[in-house]
Amino acid sequence: MRVAREIISFSQQEMQSRNFNVLKEIGVKVGKLSCIDPESLRFAFDMLKKETELSGTELKIETVSIEAVCRSCGREFIIDEFVFICPGCGSYEVEVRKGEELIITHLTFE
Amino acid sequence: MAERVQVEEKVLSENDKLAAQIRKDLGARKILALNLVSSPGSGKTSLLEKTLSLLKDEFRIGLIAGDVQTENDAIRLERAGGKIVRPIITGGACHLDARMLGKALEKIDTDSLDLLFIENVGNLVCPSGFDLGEDMKVVLISTTEGDDKPLKYPAMFRKSSALVINKIDLLGLSDFDIDKAEKNARQINGSLHIMRISCRTGDNLNLWCDWLREQVSRKKNA
Ligand SMILES: Nc1nc2c(ncn2[C@@H]2O[C@H](COP(=O)(O)OP(=O)(O)O)[C@@H](O)[C@H]2O)c(=O)[nH]1
Ligand SMILES: [Mg+2]
Numbered sequence: 001m002r003v004a005r006e007i008i009s010f011s012q013q014e015m016q017s018r019n020f021n022v023l024k025e026i027g028v029k030v031g032k033l034s035c036i037d038p039e040s041l042r043f044a045f046d047m048l049k050k051e052t053e054l055s056g057t058e059l060k061i062e063t064v065s066i067e068a069v070c071r072s073c074g075r076e077f078i079i080d081e082f083v084f085i086c087p088g089c090g091s092y093e094v095e096v097r098k099g100e101e102l103i104i105t106h107l108t109f110e
Numbered sequence: 111m112a113e114r115v116q117v118e119e120k121v122l123s124e125n126d127k128l129a130a131q132i133r134k135d136l137g138a139r140k141i142l143a144l145n146l147v148s149s150p151g152s153g154k155t156s157l158l159e160k161t162l163s164l165l166k167d168e169f170r171i172g173l174i175a176g177d178v179q180t181e182n183d184a185i186r187l188e189r190a191g192g193k194i195v196r197p198i199i200t201g202g203a204c205h206l207d208a209r210m211l212g213k214a215l216e217k218i219d220t221d222s223l224d225l226l227f228i229e230n231v232g233n234l235v236c237p238s239g240f241d242l243g244e245d246m247k248v249v250l251i252s253t254t255e256g257d258d259k260p261l262k263y264p265a266m267f268r269k270s271s272a273l274v275i276n277k278i279d280l281l282g283l284s285d286f287d288i289d290k291a292e293k294n295a296r297q298i299n300g301s302l303h304i305m306r307i308s309c310r311t312g313d314n315l316n317l318w319c320d321w322l323r324e325q326v327s328r329k330k331n332a
């Protein structure tokens with residue numbers, strides 16, 4: 001809810017400052033470790049947008065997988081099942097490189 | 111004609127900025143700030159009550175109690191001997207954010223603190239996205255919950271520094287497998303410091319207090 005509201009208010013500000021009247025699409029990147037559920041985000045966005053000038057705006061959500069690197073052996077791997085253990089050497093010293101993001105990537109105006 | 115504008119804006123950047131300011135302010139005063147998170151009922155307030163009774167003469171402790179609706183937890187903490195207690199009523203929001211915390215801190219004389227506890231709203235999803243400027247998050251689960259909690263809320267366990275498993279007095283009364291719970295938590299976060307305690311019987315609260323002492327002295331000497 002809060003996140004959807006932030007996305008809407010940021011987009012409204014951008015729309016105003018850039019002098020556009022129609023916003024077709026908002027692109028967001030949602031990491032699998034961001035604790036945001038894409039479905040709930042879309043639901044909240046679609047509900048909140050109705051009362052704004054963004055009622056026709058699409059929210060394009062790109063989910064980002066969790067990419068990690070092992071601090072012990074340097075191996076890079078994708079984490080699917082939330083196992084933060086290196087598949088190469090079994091180390092728990094795993095650094096997350098991608099998957100925590102929650103970013104507005106682009107706005108498509110018309 | 112459509113025009114695509116790249117923005118790359120972090121959605122919660124405003125919160126992150128405020129949190130960074132709080133971290134700086136608390137850091138300058140060498141106050142250890144801990145953000146306690148759990149599902150409702152795991153025992154955050156109980157743990158703080160116990161902590162007050164054990165450590166209130168040793169450290170100057172400030173407490174911020176977040177709640178959706180009531181000040182009940184803040185009242186409990188005052189009764190337990192908390193001298194510096196501030197409630198935050200979020201008015202529906204399921205987590206604290208840095209703005210709310212900043213406002214609550216304005217009402218506290220932070221020069222007179224060693225240790226600041228922030229009891230977050232009972233929820234393991236939303237609070238993990240909102241940095242409050244704390245030094246560490248401490249996540250609690252209790253033996254009356256599922257031992258798969260870490261797997262259901264990986265972001266929170268990943269972001270926490272310590273895990274407190276509370277209500278070990280009730281072990282054996284349910285299917286909760288404490289070793290499995292620990293294993294699940296370590297799979298998410300190998301560097302979690304895990305403590306098994308009971309706020310009811312006081313079991314292992316010495317481990318918790320020792321851990322706090324270590325963190326406070328680290329912060330003082332940082
Ligand atoms: N049996 C048992 N009950 C506990 C323990 N710690 C807390 N409780 C009970 O659990 C309930 C919820 O505790 P509370 O501290 O309010 O949880 P919070 O919502 O996380 O702040 C209360 O009824 C407590 O008395 C414990 O170690 N053992
Ligand atoms: Mg409580």
Ligand SMILES: [Zn+2]
Nearest residue numbers: 070073086089
């Ligand atoms: Zn490795």
